[in-house]
Structure formats: C-alpha cells, structure tokens
Amino acid sequence: MLRLSNIKIMPKLIAVVALIGVIVGGCVWYAQSRMSQIDDAYSTFISNEAVAVAEGRRLNRFVFELNYFVYRIIAETDADQIRAANAGFEAAVPNLKATLKSLRDHAPSYAARIDALTTRINTFLTDVTEVRRLGTSNQNEQAIALVHSAIDPTFSTLMVDGNALSNDINAFMQKGSDDLTAQTEATRLSLMIVSGVGMLAGAIAAAFVAMVGITRPLDRLVSVLQRMAKGEIEAEIRESARKDEIGAVGRAVEGIKAMVARKAAEEAEVRRVAEEASAAARKQTMLELADGFERAVGGIVGLVSSSATELQATAQSMTASATETASQSTTVAAAAEEAAANVQTVAAAAEELGSSVQEIGRQVLGSAGLAQSAVGEADQTHHLVQALSQAATRIGDMVGLISNIAGQTNLLALNATIEAARAGEAGRGFAVVASEVKELAAQTAKATEEISQQIGQIQGVTGQAVTAIGGITARIREIDSVATSIAAAVEEQGAATQEIVRNVAQAATGTNEVTSNIAGVAQASEDTGAAASQVLNAAGELSRQSEHLGAEVSRFLSTVRAA
Incomplete structure (x- = not known):
C-alpha cells in the first residue's frame, strides 16, 4: 500500500488541488446539466404551451370576429357594407383554421379537446353560412331567429370552451413553470450542499495532507533540531525514513546530528587533553x-x-x-x-x-x-x-610572596570556577579541579x-x-x-x-x-x-x-x- 510519507509534497498538493478541481467540476457539471434540463423545459413551454395559450386567445378572438361579422351582415342594410362584412368573415375563416391547426400542433396533449372544439367551430361555420345568406338577402328576421336558435348557443359554447382550453393550457404551463422554479431552487440548494460538502471534503483532505504529510513531520524535525541545539544529540529522527522532501530534510538533519556528535566528541577530547595538559x-x-x-x-x-x-x-x-x-x-x-x-x-x-x-x-x-x-x-x-x-x-617577605601567590591562585581558581560554570556539564571536571x-x-x-x-x-x-x-x-x-x-x-x-x-x-x-x-x-x-x-x-x-x-x-x- 502506498504510504503518504512516500509521496512527495508536489504530488500531494496536486492530488489535493485535483480533488478540489474534481469536486468543483462535478458541481459545475451538475449545475450545467440541471440548468440545461430546466432550460429545455422552459424552451418547451415557450415553444408549445405558451404558443398554445396565445393561439387559444387568438382562436377566441377569431370566433368573436366571425360572430361580429355575422351580426354586422344582419344589421347592415347597405350592400357595400354587407359585402365588406362578408369579406371580413371570409378573411377571418382561414385565420381561424390556421389557429386551430397551430393550437393542435403546440398542445398535442389537448388534442381531444381541440378536436371537439374544431367540430363545434365547423358546425358554427355551417350554421353561419345560412345566416349570412339570409342577411345578405335582407331576410333579417329569419337570420336573427336562426342566430338566436343556433348561432348564439354555439358561439357561447365556443367562447366558454376556448377560454377553458386556454386557461387549462395556461394553468398547465404555470404549474410546469412552478415545477421548474422548484427544481431550480432544489438544484441551487443541492448545488450549494454538494459544493459545501465537496469544499469541506477538499479542505479536510488538504488539512490532512498538510498536517500528516507536511506540518507534523516538520514540527517533529524542528523539535529534534531544538533538542540538538540544547545538546541532546541522541534525539531520534524518524522522518529520515520517509521518501518525500521531508525525508530528505530528515536525512540532512541526521547528517547534521552525526556532525554535531562528532564535533562534540572532538571538543570533549580537546577539553580532556587541555585539562590534562593544564593539570600537568x-x-x-x-x-x-x-x-x-x-x-x-x-x-x-x-x-x-x-x-x-x-x-x-x-x-x-x-x-x-x-x-x-x-x-x-x-x-x-x-x-x-x-x-x-x-x-x-x-x-x-x-x-x-x-x-x-x-x-x-x-x-x-x-x-x-x-x-x-x-x-x-x-x-x-x-x-x-x-x-x-x-x-x-x-x-616575612617570602611569606608575603607566598600569601600573594595564594591570593592569585585563589583568584585563578575563582575564575576557573566561573568559566567551568559557564561551560556547564562539560566544565564540571574542571570545576572540581578549580575547587x-x-x-x-x-x-x-x-x-x-x-x-x-x-x-x-x-x-x-x-x-x-x-x-x-x-x-x-x-x-x-x-x-x-x-x-x-x-x-x-x-x-x-x-x-x-x-x-x-x-x-x-x-x-x-x-x-x-x-x-x-x-x-x-x-x-x-x-x-x-x-x-x-x-x-x-x-x-x-x-x-x-x-x-x-x-x-x-x-x-x-x-x-x-x-x-
């Protein structure tokens, strides 16, 4: 199994950055995917249901125009106005049929209701043909009677059914929009949670790598160096077995430790020889x-x-x-x-x-x-x-000389005691001789x-x-x-x-x-x-x-x- 201590610091950092990059990339991909789905849904609504609602509203307007032209044909007495009204009626019929076709194309889920509405419109157009003939020939009473008996009920039903169809399509579109809004909020919340969890995981991984793979070994090396600075040259350096850069530093510290130990031994030998020479x-x-x-x-x-x-x-x-x-x-x-x-x-x-x-x-x-x-x-x-x-x-003079020599010897012994105290453990033997x-x-x-x-x-x-x-x-x-x-x-x-x-x-x-x-x-x-x-x-x-x-x-x- 590959140990963390055997991986160099740069691959560790790259791995942590890669992990964070994968998490961020996953979050971006998830957000992009969900946004694409929501965009497609909105595009579908805009290209289908929204058009269907608009076509439904146009259909009602065209039915209303046809009904308007029928009443105008009946009400007008001038032949030109009657012809103009018939012309307007004839011009509105293709628009009505085109709107029905567009409505059926953009609202396929409502095809049955649209077909029923188409049947009623055809019936309405058939009945209106007779009313137009009667109105054009100024048989207004018969025309009005037919309008009240056949046209008005059909017109009312068409208006109610058209409005109901438009409202239903609009309600369906609104519900879909609300669903998409909820999905957007859910996606945003999920993205925040996933991003937070991912960033937390990345931070934990980075902290783990930094602490276990870098900081803690460096702290141990610093502690070893501090003990070595105090003279503890026997301190163990476990980091020297690592394969990363810290292991290289540990091995360098091992070399310093060996050099310090050798230097301490040489200094001890020099002090011993100096003490022996001084004693002699x-x-x-x-x-x-x-x-x-x-x-x-x-x-x-x-x-x-x-x-x-x-x-x-x-x-x-x-x-x-x-x-x-x-x-x-x-x-x-x-x-x-x-x-x-x-x-x-x-x-x-x-x-x-x-x-x-x-x-x-x-x-x-x-x-x-x-x-x-x-x-x-x-x-x-x-x-x-x-x-x-x-x-x-x-x-007496010689005794005075001896007394001066004894005083100087006492001063030398005092200086030697002070120097031995400064030297610490290494000067203990010299302190005994000075005493x-x-x-x-x-x-x-x-x-x-x-x-x-x-x-x-x-x-x-x-x-x-x-x-x-x-x-x-x-x-x-x-x-x-x-x-x-x-x-x-x-x-x-x-x-x-x-x-x-x-x-x-x-x-x-x-x-x-x-x-x-x-x-x-x-x-x-x-x-x-x-x-x-x-x-x-x-x-x-x-x-x-x-x-x-x-x-x-x-x-x-x-x-x-x-x-």
Missing part, C-alpha cells in the same frame, strides 16, 4: 614553586636555626664567663677583706703583701681579659641576633598566616634578645672599666710597695675601695649572668620556633607537591 602544567608549576620556596625559605630557616645554635653557644659561654667573673670577684673580695684585716701587719708582711698584690694583679688582668672577651662575644651575639632579625624579615586549587590556596593562606605569626614571635623574641644583649654589653663595658681601674691600682700598689708601711692608712683606704669595686664587679657579674641566661632562654625559644617553622614549611611543601 599546574602540577609542574606547583612543584617548581615548592622547590623554589624550599630553596628560599629552607635556607633562611637553616640560617635561623644555625644562628640560634650559635646564639645558644655564645649565651652559654657568656654564662660561664659571668660565673667565672663572679667567682674571681668573690676571691678578690675575700682577699681585699683579708688585706684590710691585716693592714696593721702590712709592714711585717711586706713580702706577703707584694705577693698578694701580684696575685691581685693577675686576677684583675684575668677579669679584664674575661670582660673584654665578654664584650667581643656580646658584640658577636648582637650581630648574630641582627642577622637573625634580618633573616626573619626575609622570611581543589581554591582549597589548596586557602590552606596555603592559612599556613602562611601561621608562619607569619611564628615569624612575628621570632621577631619579638629577637628584639628582646637584642635588648638583653645591649644591656649585657653595657654591663660588660662597666666591668671592663672597673677591671682597668683595678689594674691601674694594682700597678700603683706595685710601685708603692716600698712605701706601704708609711702609707698604711692610704693602703687601708685603697683596700676599702678595692672591696667596694670588687662588690660592684660581683654585682655586674651577676647581672651579666642573668642577661646571659635571658639570652640563652631567647636562643632556645628561637631554636624551637625555627624547628616549628621548618616543620610548617615541610608540611606546606608536602601539601603543594601532593596537589
């Missing part, structure tokens, strides 16, 4: 950043740790020196007290005093050397702490914040160490000054050994001064020990903070390398 590049970049950070920050952390170790060693050395100085000061103080106690016996023990003075000189020189060594170590410690502060500052990068940037920012806090603590401790070392340096310089004074005094005592006896009072005074100065030296030594302890504690805290900073840096680098 990002991984390499993160590794390079981690390596660079490790080289920069690791060296600084190592330098801080080394400086802290050196600071601890210096602080320990300062503590030992301060302890030794305190011990020596105690010894010197004891010796001074003993010298004060034995000042009265100085003269007797001059040699012992000289030995004691020499011993004091050696002890004072040792104290001065220790003080000078402490000053040098304090200066070195000060420089180390300054280097530690600068290293902490550089670490991980964003999380990593947040962790980096948090780690750098913690490192900044640790560096701030280190800088605070370093500042305290600088202050403490400054105090220690001042104290040690005081010790050095005191030791110098003691050395000068010892030299004076050495020069004045021979005069000790006579300068006992002065020696006692000098001894008291020595005792007082040695007490100051002892106090300075204690202060130096306390400051050295503070430096040692600060160095220990700095070492612990350096170790914690190294651990945080290692954890940060591990996180970056694992990303």
Whole structure:
C-alpha cells in the first residue's frame, strides 16, 4: 500500500488541488446539466404551451370576429357594407383554421379537446353560412331567429370552451413553470450542499495532507533540531525514513546530528587533553614553586636555626664567663677583706703583701681579659641576633610572596570556577579541579598566616634578645672599666710597695675601695649572668620556633607537591 510519507509534497498538493478541481467540476457539471434540463423545459413551454395559450386567445378572438361579422351582415342594410362584412368573415375563416391547426400542433396533449372544439367551430361555420345568406338577402328576421336558435348557443359554447382550453393550457404551463422554479431552487440548494460538502471534503483532505504529510513531520524535525541545539544529540529522527522532501530534510538533519556528535566528541577530547595538559602544567608549576620556596625559605630557616645554635653557644659561654667573673670577684673580695684585716701587719708582711698584690694583679688582668672577651662575644651575639632579625624579615617577605601567590591562585581558581560554570556539564571536571586549587590556596593562606605569626614571635623574641644583649654589653663595658681601674691600682700598689708601711692608712683606704669595686664587679657579674641566661632562654625559644617553622614549611611543601 502506498504510504503518504512516500509521496512527495508536489504530488500531494496536486492530488489535493485535483480533488478540489474534481469536486468543483462535478458541481459545475451538475449545475450545467440541471440548468440545461430546466432550460429545455422552459424552451418547451415557450415553444408549445405558451404558443398554445396565445393561439387559444387568438382562436377566441377569431370566433368573436366571425360572430361580429355575422351580426354586422344582419344589421347592415347597405350592400357595400354587407359585402365588406362578408369579406371580413371570409378573411377571418382561414385565420381561424390556421389557429386551430397551430393550437393542435403546440398542445398535442389537448388534442381531444381541440378536436371537439374544431367540430363545434365547423358546425358554427355551417350554421353561419345560412345566416349570412339570409342577411345578405335582407331576410333579417329569419337570420336573427336562426342566430338566436343556433348561432348564439354555439358561439357561447365556443367562447366558454376556448377560454377553458386556454386557461387549462395556461394553468398547465404555470404549474410546469412552478415545477421548474422548484427544481431550480432544489438544484441551487443541492448545488450549494454538494459544493459545501465537496469544499469541506477538499479542505479536510488538504488539512490532512498538510498536517500528516507536511506540518507534523516538520514540527517533529524542528523539535529534534531544538533538542540538538540544547545538546541532546541522541534525539531520534524518524522522518529520515520517509521518501518525500521531508525525508530528505530528515536525512540532512541526521547528517547534521552525526556532525554535531562528532564535533562534540572532538571538543570533549580537546577539553580532556587541555585539562590534562593544564593539570600537568599546574602540577609542574606547583612543584617548581615548592622547590623554589624550599630553596628560599629552607635556607633562611637553616640560617635561623644555625644562628640560634650559635646564639645558644655564645649565651652559654657568656654564662660561664659571668660565673667565672663572679667567682674571681668573690676571691678578690675575700682577699681585699683579708688585706684590710691585716693592714696593721702590712709592714711585717711586706713580702706577703707584694705577693698578694701580684696575685691581685693577675686576677684583675684575668677579669679584664674575661670582660673584654665578654664584650667581643656580646658584640658577636648582637650581630648574630641582627642577622637573625634580618633573616626573619626575609622570611616575612617570602611569606608575603607566598600569601600573594595564594591570593592569585585563589583568584585563578575563582575564575576557573566561573568559566567551568559557564561551560556547564562539560566544565564540571574542571570545576572540581578549580575547587581543589581554591582549597589548596586557602590552606596555603592559612599556613602562611601561621608562619607569619611564628615569624612575628621570632621577631619579638629577637628584639628582646637584642635588648638583653645591649644591656649585657653595657654591663660588660662597666666591668671592663672597673677591671682597668683595678689594674691601674694594682700597678700603683706595685710601685708603692716600698712605701706601704708609711702609707698604711692610704693602703687601708685603697683596700676599702678595692672591696667596694670588687662588690660592684660581683654585682655586674651577676647581672651579666642573668642577661646571659635571658639570652640563652631567647636562643632556645628561637631554636624551637625555627624547628616549628621548618616543620610548617615541610608540611606546606608536602601539601603543594601532593596537589
């Protein structure tokens, strides 16, 4: 069976137009046929019944003329008038007979009545012949008597029968005309119904062909194209199996669908390769950043740790020196007290005093050397702490750089998230990577914040160490000054050994001064020990903070390398 989908659009349209043409042609043929029939009927009426009615009316007029001429023949007395009346009568008789013949020819269905009427007319003509003879011979009374007895009844019957025949023929013609009018109305109504039904059928057929064969398949194709525009490339295209133009469009859409699918696959592959390349590049970049950070920050952390170790060693050395100085000061103080106690016996023990003075000189020189060594170590410690502060500052700069990198990474992750959201389903994987990068940037920012806090603590401790070392340096310089004074005094005592006896009072005074100065030296030594302890504690805290900073840096680098 031939399916509608296998017929091309032009034959479909031609078929619909042909159907409508057949319907219109049928209606025209039917109308023409019926109009021809009605026209023939009207022509028949006009050529037969209408002529018969007219002939009937003429027949009555001719009978009336004959009767008129009869009465005129009777009434006229002038021979010329009588001859004129007879001439008129004779002229009317052929017309009467011709009218009878025409009436019979045009009204064959009334032939019997026309024949009866013809018989009466012949009788009338026979009787009128006698009346004409009597009237011509002026036998008017006999003529009138014959007219009343024979002519008038026949004339009356002829007039009645002629009028009745004419009326009947006219009624028949009127009835036929009414029938034809009814047939015309029926034909018009039938034509309207048939035309309406035909046009409705044609419209239904056209709508069916347009909807089933054209519009509905095109709507399905448009729906498929719209779904394909939304990315649904798996939409089924059933119209591709059709044999008409819509099938050709469906097959073209199939080709577009295949091309779109191939293009989507190619774009997916390109995105996958780009994502892999981006991930590899990002991984390499993160590794390079981690390596660079490790080289920069690791060296600084190592330098801080080394400086802290050196600071601890210096602080320990300062503590030992301060302890030794305190011990020596105690010894010197004891010796001074003993010298004060034995000042009265100085003269007797001059040699012992000289030995004691020499011993004091050696002890004072040792104290001065220790003080000078402490000053040098304090200066070195000060420089180390300054280097530690600068290293902490550089670490802060690196942490700021890392924080900026983390902020930029966060912005890049945010931009990547926005682009992934614009890409829709295709950018979901990239959105996950962007989210991980964003999380990593947040962790980096948090780690750098913690490192900044640790560096701030280190800088605070370093500042305290600088202050403490400054105090220690001042104290040690005081010790050095005191030791110098003691050395000068010892030299004076050495020069004045021979005069000790006579300068006992002065020696006692000098001894008291020595005792007082040695007490100051002892106090300075204690202060130096306390400051050295503070430096040692600060160095220990700095070492612990350096170790914690190294651990945080290692954890940060591990996180970056694992990303």
